[in-house]
Amino acid sequence: MNVSISLPMPARHGRIDLSRPIFVVLVLALGLLVVLPLFWLAYYSLLDQNGQFTLANFSALVTDPTLRRPFLTALGMALGVGVLSCVIATPLAWLVARSDLPGRTAIRALVTASFVTPPFLGAIAWEILAAPNSGLINVAYRSLLGLEPYEYLVDIYTFEGLVFAIACYTFPYVFTLVVNALERVPSDLEDASSMLGGRLSTTLRRVTIPLVLPAILAGTMIAILQALTMFGSPAILALPAGFHVITTKIWSLFQYPPKPGLAAAAALPLLIVTIMLLWGQARILGRRGYTTLGGKSSDPRIAKLGRWRWLAIAFVVSVLLLTVLLPYAALLKTALTRTVAEPLTWSSFTLHHVNFVFFEFSATKLALRNTFLLGFLTATIGTAIALVIAYLVTRRSVPGSQLLGYLATAPVAIPGIVLGVGLFLSYSNPSLMLYGTLWILLIAFLTIEMPAGYQQLSSAFKSVHPELEEASRILGGTRMTTLRLITAPLLRSNVVATWCFVFIGTIRELSATILLTTAETKLVSVIIYDLNESGDLGAISVLGIMLLVISFAVVIIANRLPVLGGQRLPAAR
Amino acid sequence: MMKRRTVLSGALVSGLALLGAGGLAWAQAPAPYEPNQEMIDAAKKEGTVVWYTATDVQVSEKVGNAFEAKHPGIKVQVERSGSERVFQRISQEYGSGIHKADVIETSDAVHFLLFKRQGWLQPAVPSDVAKSWPAQVKDPDGQFAAYRAHLSVIGYNTQQVKKEEAPKSHADLLDPKWRNRIVKAHPGYSGTIMTGTHALSEALGWDYFEKLGKQRIMQVQSSTEPPKKLAQGERSVMADGNEYNMFMLKESGVPVEVVYATEGTPIAIGHAGLLKNAPHPNAAKLFYAFLFSRDTQQLISDVGGLRSFHPEVKEKEGRTPLSQIKILYSDPTKLEPQIEEIKKKYEVNFGT
Numbered sequence: 017m018n019v020s021i022s023l024p025m026p027a028r029h030g031r032i033d034l035s036r037p038i039f040v041v042l043v044l045a046l047g048l049l050v051v052l053p054l055f056w057l058a059y060y061s062l063l064d065q066n067g068q069f070t071l072a073n074f075s076a077l078v079t080d081p082t083l084r085r086p087f088l089t090a091l092g093m094a095l096g097v098g099v100l101s102c103v104i105a106t107p108l109a110w111l112v113a114r115s116d117l118p119g120r121t122a123i124r125a126l127v128t129a130s131f132v133t134p135p136f137l138g139a140i141a142w143e144i145l146a147a148p149n150s151g152l153i154n155v156a157y158r159s160l161l162g163l164e165p166y167e168y169l170v171d172i173y174t175f176e177g178l179v180f181a182i183a184c185y186t187f188p189y190v191f192t193l194v195v196n197a198l199e200r201v202p203s204d205l206e207d208a209s210s211m212l213g214g215r216l217s218t219t220l221r222r223v224t225i226p227l228v229l230p231a232i233l234a235g236t237m238i239a240i241l242q243a244l245t246m247f248g249s250p251a252i253l254a255l256p257a258g259f260h261v262i263t264t265k266i267w268s269l270f271q272y273p274p275k276p277g278l279a280a281a282a283a284l285p286l287l288i289v290t291i292m293l294l295w296g297q298a299r300i301l302g303r304r305g306y307t308t309l310g311g312k313s314s315d316p317r318i319a320k321l322g323r324w325r326w327l328a329i330a331f332v333v334s335v336l337l338l339t340v341l342l343p344y345a346a347l348l349k350t351a352l353t354r355t356v357a358e359p360l361t362w363s364s365f366t367l368h369h370v371n372f373v374f375f376e377f378s379a380t381k382l383a384l385r386n387t388f389l390l391g392f393l394t395a396t397i398g399t400a401i402a403l404v405i406a407y408l409v410t411r412r413s414v415p416g417s418q419l420l421g422y423l424a425t426a427p428v429a430i431p432g433i434v435l436g437v438g439l440f441l442s443y444s445n446p447s448l449m450l451y452g453t454l455w456i457l458l459i460a461f462l463t464i465e466m467p468a469g470y471q472q473l474s475s476a477f478k479s480v481h482p483e484l485e486e487a488s489r490i491l492g493g494t495r496m497t498t499l500r501l502i503t504a505p506l507l508r509s510n511v512v513a514t515w516c517f518v519f520i521g522t523i524r525e526l527s528a529t530i531l532l533t534t535a536e537t538k539l540v541s542v543i544i545y546d547l548n549e550s551g552d553l554g555a556i557s558v559l560g561i562m563l564l565v566i567s568f569a570v571v572i573i574a575n576r577l578p579v580l581g582g583q584r585l586p587a588a589r
Numbered sequence: 590m591m592k593r594r595t596v597l598s599g600a601l602v603s604g605l606a607l608l609g610a611g612g613l614a615w616a617q618a619p620a621p622y623e624p625n626q627e628m629i630d631a632a633k634k635e636g637t638v639v640w641y642t643a644t645d646v647q648v649s650e651k652v653g654n655a656f657e658a659k660h661p662g663i664k665v666q667v668e669r670s671g672s673e674r675v676f677q678r679i680s681q682e683y684g685s686g687i688h689k690a691d692v693i694e695t696s697d698a699v700h701f702l703l704f705k706r707q708g709w710l711q712p713a714v715p716s717d718v719a720k721s722w723p724a725q726v727k728d729p730d731g732q733f734a735a736y737r738a739h740l741s742v743i744g745y746n747t748q749q750v751k752k753e754e755a756p757k758s759h760a761d762l763l764d765p766k767w768r769n770r771i772v773k774a775h776p777g778y779s780g781t782i783m784t785g786t787h788a789l790s791e792a793l794g795w796d797y798f799e800k801l802g803k804q805r806i807m808q809v810q811s812s813t814e815p816p817k818k819l820a821q822g823e824r825s826v827m828a829d830g831n832e833y834n835m836f837m838l839k840e841s842g843v844p845v846e847v848v849y850a851t852e853g854t855p856i857a858i859g860h861a862g863l864l865k866n867a868p869h870p871n872a873a874k875l876f877y878a879f880l881f882s883r884d885t886q887q888l889i890s891d892v893g894g895l896r897s898f899h900p901e902v903k904e905k906e907g908r909t910p911l912s913q914i915k916i917l918y919s920d921p922t923k924l925e926p927q928i929e930e931i932k933k934k935y936e937v938n939f940g941t
Contacts, residue, residue: 082936149825150823256808258939272673378666379667440681444681444684451681535690536689550645551818
């Protein structure tokens with residue numbers, strides 16, 4: 017008898033492996049998203065004011081010191097931010113993930129709060145705190161020591177001040193990635209190290225840190241790129257200090273009479289630097305394997321801090337004080353007093369700003385609605401696309417899948433403000449008129465957030481051993497079924513985290529937004545910027561606090577929703 | 590409360606005559622109009638009016654609310670940003686064939702030369718403008734008119750600086766004692782400051798800005814911002830900034846004081862215009878007339894501290910009437926070709 021025939025074959029036939037058509041569609045879609053604006057930028061960078069071909073824009077980059085200087089300043093600033101973020105975030109992440117420090121959940125929540133904070137809002141809060149004369153810290157410093165007026169302790173309107181104010185809101189990128197990675201380092205490797213006589217510091221240096229190095233580097237790289245392409249914080253802090261970075265300079269090129277050609281050309285060096293950074297990262301990581309999440313995983317080891325405990329607490333408290341607690345206390349105070357300089361007392365207490373924002377200021381409601389609508393859409397669509405791309409690329413399932421990875425990462429090289437211009441040029445012609453609608457903002461946000469989403473998910477994929485997927489595939493699952501049934505659930509905490517990343521990123525976005533909003537498509541970030549331009553700190557504080565509360569609520573709900581997998585993986589605890 | 594009646598002085602009007610806007614006044618302007626019931630009904634059907642404005646947000650929201658109170662059922666959407674941002678936005682939008690705005694208003698008179706040249710404006714002359722506005726502050730073709738005027742003044746925080754020690758002139762700002770103490774707005778971001786920089790560079794020469802640039806000033810963007818930095822006590826003296834913000838702060842009890850410099854004080858004329866492609870044409874026309882009505886002009890003078898061209902507007906006591914101030918004018922037709930150069934020179938001297 018021919019038994020083997022009647023045995024059900026793994027049911028591969030009849031089901032189409034969708035990964036190839038999906039690959040093609042994604043390449044086309046991403047290509048359109050990324051290439052179209054770049055094409056228009058390249059085109060415009062080669063035109064002079066009258067529409068004639070010229071290379072003058074590029075030669076101006078080298079010869080004109082008012083263009084050269086902002087670029088070098090921005091590079092220095094971004095590197096400073098990267099180093100500072102890494103130095104703050106790595107120990108913090110280790111303490112939270114792997115030590116017996118008390119209050120770890122609260123620390124996580126507060127770091128999330130600083131991540132949810134749009135950097136430009138943080139910059140405004142730091143103006144309130146550390147402006148040399150009116151800054152609350154300096155006022156307290158003078159009155160404590162009985163100093164003369166104009167003496168000050170800290171001045172936020174400096175290069176160092178700017179680096180600090182940006183790092184406060186970029187370190188969570190490093191933190192989140194490193195915490196996730198630390199939780200995935202299997203304890204057997206560390207056990208092996210300690211069994212062989214390695215002390216905690218040796219294990220940390222020889223085993224743990226090398227294993228999470230990809231996460232540290234990826235986080236630092238995101239921090240550097242964020243800083244390099246950031247517009248809001250430099251516009252708020254660098255201009256008063258009397259210097260430009262490249263983004264504020266590019267922005268100033270759109271003042272009347274606008275010079276889009278020069279702006280487009282000025283974006284080119286940024287593109288090159290970014291590509292070099294990405295290449296550098298790939299070189300450092302090399303071909304080493306970092307698979308840490310296999311089918312059999314064990315709880316991470318928790319280190320006892322012992323006498324180092326107090327030092328650790330002091331470190332954590334000062335980080336959180338500087339990045340979250342003080343800025344929000346300052347915003348709260350400003351929201352409730354008439355002017356920034358007054359102390360909060362019964363007599364200076366006022367609900368004027370609250371009343372103004374909710375009942376007099378006509379833009380509030382519309383902006384809130386648009387902001388959260390776009391946040392949800394971008395996060396959901398963006399995460400879905402990033403998940404598929406990360407899967408296809410890390411598993412090299414389709415020939416040429418690396419191309420998708422490059423396309424998904426490419427937008428990181430385009431500063432938001434330049435992308436804003438590119439998108440404006442692409443989607444404001446009569447045949448494709450999206451300018452003035454929310455669609456152009458959705459496209460902008462998807463493009464801007466794709467690199468972060470992709471990076472995060474692909475580093476997650478790299479840490480999942482393919483053995484589990486191979487099992488599914490052997491049993492007849494197609495690639496997409498496997499992704500849906502095996503890999504995605506394994507990574508659901510990463511997926512939720514990515515969703516939140518993208519959601520928050522959208523809410524924080526200002527640089528592309530500022531060129532793409534119109535009366536009916538305005539966003540909270542833009543009205544905050546407009547209000548800052550006219551110095552209405554009270555109204556900004558009210559809006560800022562509201563933005564924080566709502567986005568924080570969204571993040572908490574997203575992390576708790578049972579549909580999304582409820583609490584994190586057990587290991588995260 | 591006694592309110593002193595001031596008509597914009599003869600000095601101002603004769604000064605404006607120098608601008609050369611006059612001559613063929615009212616050549617092609619349409620007949621003046623007064624809102625009638627038919628217009629109001631049509632406007633109510635449209636339900637909304639979109640106003641792009643560069644006036645301080647608190648003031649413009651009040652104007653919006655006053656209109657909504659007068660015409661229930663018509664919402665005013667106030668779109669406030671700095672003059673140059675308003676200009677950038679409308680240029681972007683009109684460049685792409687998007688017509689969202691009904692009425693536009695900026696403090697940079699050059700913008701209206703450009704709007705007119707582009708053919709974006711709808712000629713319309715509210716009866717108040719026809720009757721009472723001096724010919725020098727309205728377009729002869731009826732395409733725009735001065736909704737407001739304001740000065741860009743020197744100011745100081747009275748808690749930090751004694752009256753005797755306060756600067757009296759622009760030259761006084763160059764005293765080394767003000768190093769690190771001065772806040773100043775930026776001509777690239779503010780129409781008022783661009784106008785003021787032009788007027789001052791003609792009156793005092795670029796030499797003045799060269800020296801001011803060495804005072805380590807705090808650079809802010811909009812001309813509404815320096816008064817607020819004074820109010821916070823962040824800087825003690827402002828080199829330029831809106832007079833009307835100073836009024837508003839001072840009258841609410843904030844310790845700031847205005848200085849009318851001995852060399853003269855630049856004035857910025859803020860025109861308003863009706864857009865040809867306004868999506869709500871009737872509401873727009875109704876609102877446009879409302880902007881120039883005596884009540885609105887009184888409102889922006891009272892709560893906004895803006896200077897009005899309406900002869901029946903009474904200025905609050907304690908405000909120096911324009912007739913007693915030496916005013917520096919900037920001719921928009923002369924300013925326009927120089928904008929690029931002014932920005933370049935400014936960046937050389939001030940870093941941004």
